Amino acid sequence: MTTQVTTGLDQQTRDIVKATVPILQERGGEITKRFYQLLFENHPELKNIFNQTNQRKGDQSKALANTVYAAALHIDQLEEILPQVKQIAHKHKSLNIKPEHYPIVGENLLLAMKDVLGDAANEDVIGAWEKAYGVIAGVFIDTEKEMYQEAIDTVGGWVDYRDFKVVDKVAESDVITSFYLEPVDDNPFPIYQPGQYITIKAEIDGEPHSHLRQYSLSCAPGEGIYRISVKREDALADNPAGIVSNYLHSKVNKGGVVSISAPSGDFTLNQNDTRPLVLISGGVGLTPMMSMLESTIKQQPEREIYYIHAAQNSNVHAMKDRVKEIAEQYNHVHAYTVYDNPSDEDNYDKKGYIDYEWLTSILPSNDAAFYFCGPKGFMRAMYQNLKKYDVADRDINFEFFGPAAAITE
Known part of the structure; x- marks a missing residue:
């Protein structure tokens, strides 16, 4: 990756953003929780992208709050958050997040700041954050553009979703089942790095929107097949049953078809290391x-x-x-x-x-x-x-x- 970070923000804007660091540390979770409420109220179609289970658990809000806080903390040197940006960008690529999504996110994030912070989010603060968000979004967009281009340039690579057929389904334990996948179109498909994952796009009868779930590939690259091994998430006292895992276990059989994104992820094995x-x-x-x-x-x-x-x-x-x-x-x-x-x-x-x-x-x-x-x-x-x-x-x-x-x- 060659993403360069140039903020172009004036000193006053950066000072205002940095001054919000303490309040973001204290109330960032409230802001991002409110952000997602506004986002789905104003753009319900985005429920097709965001994992609603993670929304209920609050995991997504916490992750976003940490990112916003880190961006504010390092607004003078955004290159400090590039590792975090790249990790998130891999997930965005897997979910097929596009540049046109970023203005929508920015608008609702600023609205959430106003709602939660009240008078503390005055015109100067919102103006500074609007400028800062434009720069931060640009870093993500540029990083993801490189990733999408890399996927296109890879033999057999693709962007968006591609249909794969289930050529085998194997029960690995009482709760884990493996699905062996090959492309429906019989065209080449890329190898991947050990540790990477794909996203399943599940269209489930009776569900009002698509469900996207990420599953690690569980076999070695280069074996002429993709394999995911999925745990069936049963209902527990504090959690409902997993919608997609139960769908895969009960409804998707050998001969079935699933739509998946190309392999992504930066949790990968360093194969140049020879130590234990x-x-x-x-x-x-x-x-x-x-x-x-x-x-x-x-x-x-x-x-x-x-x-x-x-x-x-x-x-x-x-x-x-x-x-x-x-x-x-x-x-x-x-x-x-x-x-x-x-x-x-x-x-x-x-x-x-x-x-x-x-x-x-x-x-x-x-x-x-x-x-x-x-x-x-x-x-x-x-x-x-x-x-x-x-x-x-x-x-x-x-x-x-x-x-x-x-x-x-």
Whole structure:
């Protein structure tokens, strides 16, 4: 990526924006919550793009609040937020966000600021933020333009959505099912980087709008197929059943067709690193880990790998036989299983959780490349374990579809 950041904002505008940093830190969540209310009231068609489940949970509001706060904090040097911009831009590309969406977002964001902040959002503040938003939006638009162009220039690449047929459907556990996908048009389709994801666009009978969901690709690139492994999200006391996951499990069968976006995401395996690779997953978080594992044994068969997976028990543990097969075939692969609630028949290496003492007892050193993925609480615990283990920040890599602060703070 070659995106350049030139604000072109006068000093007075930047000073006013920076002066809003404390109030954004305090009330950013209120502003973004109100923003989404206004956005969907004024533009209900955008419900076809934004994940309404994340809206109910508040995850989207928190992520946007963090971005707005970071932009205000670094308004003098917006290049400081480029890593964050690029991560979000990958998601925007996967959701097919376009330049014409940004003025709509800006208008409603300013309206939300006025509503929430009242007199504190005077004419000078709103004017400064209008200018600043134009610059910030331009950074996103330019970054995403490069990504879209890269997709177009890639052999078999595409923009928007493309129909893929389900050539196989395999139950991996009681709750996880894999879908093997090939393009309906039989034209080439691009390989991807281990760890990347695609977006499924689900048009479900009885639903008033489209549902978009991102799923990590769970096999090694270059196998002539895309595979996603989807956990069926059943209803819990505080959460309704997953609309798309249940639709895929119950309605989409072998021979069916789904619309997907091209692979995206910056949570990718560094295949130039030869140090030990540590892959840690919880539950369905194993999907990008499996892609990284399968890819590494093909590309770096001598590389030391520690594959650690946590699940409730064997009934919900997907792909355990494949991991066992790999560990038996490759002497450099060390596989460990942790079950929180095992049955009497289960085979596992540890009961309970992946704690610091156990984790450090099975690893040779903290000088390794660490990748982890799983539920939010699991990921927060893994991050804390690795920080306690004095793992360098550059070696801590994780995928989380939400604000990173939920993991790191």
